[in-house]
Amino acid sequence: MQKQSPIKQRILQYIDYLGISKREFYTKTGISRGTLENLNSGITEEIMAKFIEYYPEINPAWLLTGEGEMLRQPGSDGCGDDAVKRAEQLAAENEELRTQLELQKKLLEAKDETIEALQRAVRLLEKQEKVTETRTEVVEGVVGRKA
Numbered sequence: 749m750q751k752q753s754p755i756k757q758r759i760l761q762y763i764d765y766l767g768i769s770k771r772e773f774y775t776k777t778g779i780s781r782g783t784l785e786n787l788n789s790g791i792t793e794e795i796m797a798k799f800i801e802y803y804p805e806i807n808p809a810w811l812l813t814g815e816g817e818m819l820r821q822p823g824s825d826g827c828g829d830d831a832v833k834r835a836e837q838l839a840a841e842n843e844e845l846r847t848q849l850e851l852q853k854k855l856l857e858a859k860d861e862t863i864e865a866l867q868r869a870v871r872l873l874e875k876q877e878k879v880t881e882t883r884t885e886v887v888e889g890v891v892g893r894k895a
Contacts, residue, residue, distance in 0.1 A: 755791045756784050758811055759799060762818060766835075767842050777802045805835045 763773050774781045777798050783791075800808060810816045819835060 752787055753791055754814060755796070755811060758814060760784055762803070762806060765818065766839055767846070
């Protein structure tokens with residue numbers, strides 16, 4: 749059984765750190781879907797470049813070797829506190845969006861339940877209407893015979 753590339757493992761670790769799904773990662777970075785799961789291929793320079801371009805706060809040394817901190821240290825390579833703060837801000841925004849998404853899902857479920865209840869009520873009213881029409885026909889038939 750082939751083992752996954754250590755660089756891919758670290759990218760997945762970073763995705764987990766950000767709290768985003770692989771799908772979100774692929775969409776945001778433009779990296780082909782499934783790239784990180786494919787055990788039969790390594791990671792290309794192009795993918796590395798896209799990753800580092802989209803996530804400049806990542807420490808390239810950590811990404812390549814696993815040594816050092818995941819995020820660049822303040823003042824290193826012009827990527828300082830701002831990048832770390834931005835990563836933290838994005839992680840917080842991501843969490844807020846996840847919370848909002850869950851609320852929206854619950855609202856949609858409640859609306860679906862309301863729609864189903866209303867559809868049941870409409871079916872019941874339609875049945876009652878048919879019963880009323882039948883009764884009316886019977887009454888009219890009886891009245892018509894007496895007349």
